[in-house]
Amino acid sequence: MQTSNPTLPFGYSPVPAGKLANMVTCLEMFERPAARPLPPETGLRVERWAEPSVSDYRDLYRRVGEDWLWVSRIVMPDAELQAIITDPLxxxxxxxxxxxxxxxxxxxFREEGECEIAFFGVVPEAIGNGxxxxxxxxxxxxxxxxxxxRFWVHTCNFDHPxxxxxxxRSGFTPYAFMVEICDDPRLDGRMSRDLAPHVPIIEPR
Structure with a gap:
């Protein structure tokens, strides 16, 4: 996540049309929390995906994240994405x-002594059942x-509310806010215009 200024000015800061301003909350934990109970038997389980293809990975990434404007792995060059998803760390x-x-x-786990949740989400039909x-x-x-x-994650105001x-509730504690400014991917063809209706599109004039 790139930053150009150490702080933002107090008060309102205008965002150019065609851009998105994303409020990011960073959270962390420094020890394993007490286990929280699992929901009643759902038939769901978590499995390691050892060698996903780029196309299969992107398919799941889209189904999970497109309503929340996940775009980074969609536009990433194939070779770069392949290197990430096959990295042993x-x-x-x-x-x-x-x-x-x-x-x-x-x-x-690429940062020694730390783990980041890089992506976490479920498809729309699985939301709300544990x-x-x-x-x-x-x-x-x-x-x-x-x-x-240290175990950490960040979430933003475009994610599920x-x-x-x-x-x-899972044991993470907020420690920082960041503001991310980026191009709206629905305006340049990277994502469909009808995605993420909770985030309005503001057209450049």
Whole structure:
């Protein structure tokens, strides 16, 4: 995430038309939290996805994240994405019902002594049935099975409105805000214009 100024001025800062201003909350934990109970039996489980193809990865990434304007892995060059998803310090897991991939969990151990939840989400039809808790418990188990001292994640105001509270219930503590300015991917053809209706499109004049 790139920053150009150390601080923003007090008060309102105009955002150019065609750009998005994304409020990011960073959260962290420094020890394994007490386990939270799993939902009643759902038939869902989390499995390691050892060697996803770029196309299969992007398909799940889109299904999970396009309504929240996840775009980075869609526009990333194939070779760069391939290098990430095959990196031995990146763990990719999927939530599955035995037939379909319903959730994506990506853990990044490339920073020594740390683990970042790079991506975490479930497909729309899996929201609200305990799928998130199943995936988060798996994330915590896998992260703290390594010799780490810090586990962290960031979420933003484009994510599901329950995401921030969910991370806090899971043991993460907010420690910083950041503002990300980026091009609206719905205006340049990278994403469909009808996605993320909770984020208005403001056309350049």
């Amino acid at each position: 990146i763990e990719i897991h999927v939530l599955t019902d035995g037939k379909r991939r319903l959730g994506l969990l990506e853990l990044d 799928a998130g808790r199943i995936m988060m418990n798996a994330a915590i188990d896998n992260a703290w099975s390594r010799p780490i001292s 329950a995401a921030l509270a969910f991370y806090q």
